[in-house]
Amino acid sequence: MDNEEYRQRIIAAADRLYYTRGFSSVGMDQLRDAAGVSLRRLYRLFPSKNDVVMAVLRGRRRMWAERLDEHVNAVGTPREKLLAVYGFLSEWFCEEGFRGCGFVNAFAELGAVNSDVADIAREHKVSFQRYLGELVERIGVDSSLAEQLALLAEGAQTTAAITGQAQAADRAREAAEVLIDAALDRVGSDSWGKNSQSRATSDV
Amino acid sequence: MDNEEYRQRIIAAADRLYYTRGFSSVGMDQLRDAAGVSLRRLYRLFPSKNDVVMAVLRGRRRMWAERLDEHVNAVGTPREKLLAVYGFLSEWFCEEGFRGCGFVNAFAELGAVNSDVADIAREHKVSFQRYLGELVERIGVDSSLAEQLALLAEGAQTTAAITGQAQAADRAREAAEVLIDAALDRVGSDSWGKNSQSRATSDV
DNA sequence: GAGTCTAGAGAACGATCGTTCTCAGCGCAA
DNA sequence: TTGCGCTGAGAACGATCGTTCTCTAGACTC
Structure with missing residues (x-):
């Protein structure tokens, strides 16, 4: 060994x-x-112990990104990819021993007195926002949708951790569908004039 | 004294x-x-120290509820009241020293080894969900909207704490508007037949 | 004024924790 | 066999922390 x-x-x-x-x-x-x-x-x-902590967090960052990628790459359209994020969360929340986002926990426990930890937690969150931003770009809507979708994902993690409601992932997914379709509608209206038809079944 | x-x-x-x-x-x-x-x-x-911790958390629960109430009671319609939640968050995030939700932090740091802390954190979150649930009831839409709005608020708190993006409250508010209006539209469709007109400017 | 009670200041205690040190054992080269 | 280097086991160290104890001074009662 x-x-x-x-x-x-x-x-x-x-x-x-x-x-x-x-x-x-x-x-x-x-x-x-x-x-x-x-x-x-x-x-x-x-x-030092801090080296262990940082190695753990770096490992978690990589693992999280890989699992997210797996779910997102398993489906075809950008809209499906965005929704796959919440499928990933749902699977995660149902795992035994789920206790929320490790970076949120690390930030809460150590972030105030350990800037390494605060930094990697921030990087992780910002990188997730960017990830969603790239997916949102592909359907050609405003990047503020990505921020909104990220908030839903963050909220689901916190809620599932503290209240134990694993279905928070499903609520987030439902809300995400509404937000995505509303954003697509707005794009439609902007380019083609007034058009309030739902795009819920569109394959954009 | x-x-x-x-x-x-x-x-x-x-x-x-x-x-x-x-x-x-x-x-x-x-x-x-x-x-x-x-x-x-x-x-x-x-x-014991735990008694101090619990007294602090109980005080924070009361303070949070009072401040939330102030913002919600300052406006008139149920829709405005729901959106006032995010106005409260925006104000809070901009305060110097903001470091996220004290209950999330307490849960992350102590929840795993201190069930009193885990309990009060859960109670606080569930009570916020109920609060939104009552506001949502008044506009006559499905209670799942309240859960969605709660996720946005939770996500905004986490995001603002870790990334420092106080504007997360504004993104959450924008998303909430879309979700509320979509829910109102659905109610409209259900009772009055197909009706995809936006209710963004309605005073329901 | 003597005795009693209470409070503050802070030393002390016992436990825990991160980190380092000691020591005995083992493999191995000469 | 002897000496050397490395290892694991775990004792030891120094700091910190929650909690308790000691000591002293002052207030109050009779």
Whole structure:
């Protein structure tokens, strides 16, 4: 087992513990036990706890992007791709042990006193906004739609985490459909004059 | 100065410190200094730190409800009242030191290991959903609209906190207008037959 | 004025945590 | 075999934190 394998084992154990119990509730001793490594090796691979925390968050950022991509790439039209975001959320919320967005949690717990954490949380959120922005661009509507859709996704995560309502993803999806179709309608009106016909069944 | 005044001083200082730096970053000694009371008095009024935390959260719940009410009661129609929610958020996000929803932060930091905190965070969120539900009832549309509007508000809080985008409240408001009017349109279609006319300027 | 009660200041205690250090054991080259 | 380097186990260290205790001074009662 080389160093990289040890790193991955430590990160996997830390991710599970930190996500489940919070960052400050989990000590290095517990992480050592869960990862099955010695304290000595743990500190050789991650010189401080903050390094573990940041490695966990970077791993989570990559995993999140990959899973989102999978769902979005599984469907064809831009409209379906936008809605697939909420399908991803729905699947995620139903997983055992779901406890909200790891970046929101990290920001809430550490962001005020740890700028590395605050930075990566902000980057993650902004990158999600950009991701939606690119999808929205393809259907040719104003980018403010992307911001609105992002708010729905963020709200669903918070709501599902705190209240346990996994159906928040479905409510967000329904709202997203309305917003997308309204935006498409507006584009229609702008280019072709007044046109309030619904585009809900359009394949744009 | 009687005990109640001391309690309020302690809660006010704790609220400020906890909100700014997080709960576990603030020790009882710092709270004693900030509140200007002796450790002895502090512990007589609040037998444990958890009692301070819960008192702070209960105070925040009341304050939040009052401020929300003020904004909602300042306007007339149910539609305006629903939109006033986002006016409240906009004002809040622009305040110096805004760092997101205190209940989301508390849930993220302590919810996993402190069920009192998890409970009050859940109650706060559910109570906000009910509040919107009552406003939505008055315009006679399906209660799922209230859930959608709540998601926008939640998402705006998270987004404004982490990315610093105070305009998230305005995006949420714009989206809310679209959702409300679409819901009103659907009610119109249901009762009066097909009717896709926009109700954006209606005073319902 | 003596005795009693209360309060503040802050030392002290015990637990926890991040981090470092010690020590014994093992592989291995000469 | 001897010496060397590396490792794991876990003790140890120093800091912090929640909580309690001590000590002293003042207010109040009789």
